[in-house]
Amino acid sequence: MKDALLKRIETRDYTIGIVGLGYVGLPLLAAFYKQGFRVIGFDIDEQKMEAFRTGTSYIKHFPAEEMQELSRSERVRATKDFALVREADAVILCVPTPLTKHREPDMSYIVNTSHAIAPHLRAGQIIILESTTYPGTTDEIIRPICEKASGLKSGEGLYFAFSPEREDPGNPNYGTATIPKVIGGDGADALEIAEKLYSAAIVRTVSVSNPKTAEAVKLLENIFRSVNIALVNELKLVFHEMGIDIHEVIEAAKTKPFGFMPFYPGPGLGGHCIPIDPFYLTWKAREFGLNTRFIELAGEVNTAMPQFVLRRTIEALNDKKKCMNGSKILCVGLAYKPDVDDMRESPTFAVMDLLQNEKAIVDFYDPYIPTITPTREHAAYTGKRSVEWREDVISSYDAAVIVTNHKAVNYAELLQWCDTVIDTRNALAAFASSAKPAQIWKA
Ligand SMILES: NC(=O)c1ccc[n+]([C@@H]2O[C@H](COP(=O)([O-])OP(=O)(O)OC[C@H]3O[C@@H](n4cnc5c(N)ncnc54)[C@H](O)[C@@H]3O)[C@@H](O)[C@H]2O)c1
Incomplete structure (x- = not known):
């Protein structure tokens, strides 16, 4: 046959x-x-x-x-x-x-x-x-x-x-x-x-030898990403306190032609795979009496990142003598990664939740997601619409937080229209020299 x-x-x-x-x-x-x-x-x-x-x-x-x-x-x-x-x-x-x-x-x-x-x-x-x-x-x-x-x-x-x-x-x-x-x-x-x-x-x-080996291959690939992203996220916090820019460190480190591979920090993990798949192994490992400590530690570090974004947003507002309560904050980018329309597990949701808990008025802009469709975990946002990309709209916000670095966003306009921008993705690297003092806050 x-x-x-x-x-x-x-x-x-x-x-x-x-x-x-x-x-x-x-x-x-x-x-x-x-x-x-x-x-x-x-x-x-x-x-x-x-x-x-x-x-x-x-x-x-x-x-x-x-x-x-x-x-x-x-x-x-x-x-x-x-x-x-x-x-x-x-x-x-x-x-x-x-x-x-x-x-x-x-x-x-x-x-x-x-x-x-x-x-x-x-x-x-x-x-x-x-x-x-x-x-x-x-x-x-x-x-x-x-x-x-x-x-x-x-x-x-x-x-x-x-x-x-x-x-x-x-x-x-x-x-x-x-x-x-x-x-x-x-x-x-x-x-x-x-x-x-x-x-x-x-x-x-x-x-490979059998289905379970092939199943394990995929988990290795995704756990590798989750752990390495957690590592650079943790280093970002440490270097930030030391006055060192993690992105500058990574750019220089990646010139090493062997033994190094760049991973980039961000506002937390997103998507249908990296935040989720590693825990499939964690669950199965328990059947064998084993713990997956790397996976759990990486999960802890990555899920805490939106807290850092909140802290930096509070610092940025303070600098302008504003408080979070009642401030209007725009999250730029809802998709979990650049240039896609997929918002599953996006860290933008966690950032919006934290800002709202502090009584900020929060909206989002995403060129690829006009309206938030129903999700299992963020039902409260269903039907919320992306704001329009217009000067009168964008300039009405006290601060903008770049959560996803879509290429289609006009960052030059964002800097013209908004006095305070919190950049979690190094999206404004090219504009640093032309920005006003205390306009860009890396997070
Ligand atoms: N999206 C990615 O980038 C990506 C990458 C690698 C692996 N994966 C994995 O691939 C799998 C699928 O992911 P996806 O992103 O395509 O998901 P998805 O949600 O985009 O698509 C899944 C589809 O399955 C359909 N479906 C649900 N229950 C069904 C049923 N009982 N019968 C028939 N259809 C049903 C849904 O309606 C949906 O259209 C997941 O295990 C995911 O982890 C996804």
Whole structure:
């Protein structure tokens, strides 16, 4: 059976189902489509179905023309009907893996989608998980649910693999097709099928022994970032007290051609991955009686950073003989990182909360997020709108806090219009010499 499947991948007589059409699933579906495969997108979100019908892109960096082509093509279907899983030869899961209120893995999306696909499975299919998760998820959750409902066993009809998504939305240099794909198969046949499939659409595949190793690879990558960001955040606080600019230190340090890699401090961690994924390992490690001290320490340092932003904002207002109570503060940038429209886990929310707790009147400006859509943790902000970028509006604020350094923000205008700017991202480095005294406050 395996050889026949490999042949069908080669001749593109093969259908790929993608479950979860978000930041990860949509570009992945497009990458396989471009290589001539039939693709079926599964999602429970009616708005995404509508977007496929009308050819309207719902992700800022996903090109409108590509979305229109997908909506017109006979090789593409988007559906809420999981019975169509039967028509897919590969089923790739790209659903969310957030944390619960108690900061434990929320596996409900993976469990629910496994149950949704399981009754429709048939011999010859490969099920691949791409969501970031703890080592053991494919073996302990997905495989048993699928095997039980289908009556088929891994390696004897069904195939399973894990291949972590390494997408970096908005990165102009690397996209889905050009980031090497790590793959761990449950058995040699599963690995061979998954490798053949991904190498049709992605520049390079890197195989590892099994799914749990592949699951661990992704966690290492994200824990590495979280820990290093925490390190520079801590050093920022220390150097600040010493009158040393951390950014100047990093710029000079990164000229070392080996053994150093720059990470940049900021107002705290954001996004769907770095603040969350490390804690998947923390949770799983407990099963083995182990603590993940680095992960927890990094989490503590990073989540305390908005407090430093608050302190610096108070200092900046004091300098102008103003107090926080009743001051109007504008947060510039709501997205968790520059040049994207994704506000999940953005530190701007924490900064806005802290400023409001001190009785400031807080608004935000983000060129990519006109209105705050419902979020699980920041429901109070739902419907709040970005202010307009106009002199009369921006100059009405007592201070602006740059939380996200979008390239599209006109920082020269910001400095013309606003007397006090707290810069958490070194966004104003190029303007330092032309700024008024005590106008820019690094935080
Ligand atoms: N966004 C990134 O940059 C990125 C990068 C690497 C890894 N990841 C990981 O990839 C996974 C997906 O992330 P994302 O950013 O694409 O999430 P997302 O929220 O953008 O998309 C998830 C999609 O899954 C859909 N969905 C939820 N439940 C479903 C169900 N039961 N059946 C079908 N569809 C369902 C949602 O409607 C949504 O469209 C996560 O594990 C994330 O950690 C994300």
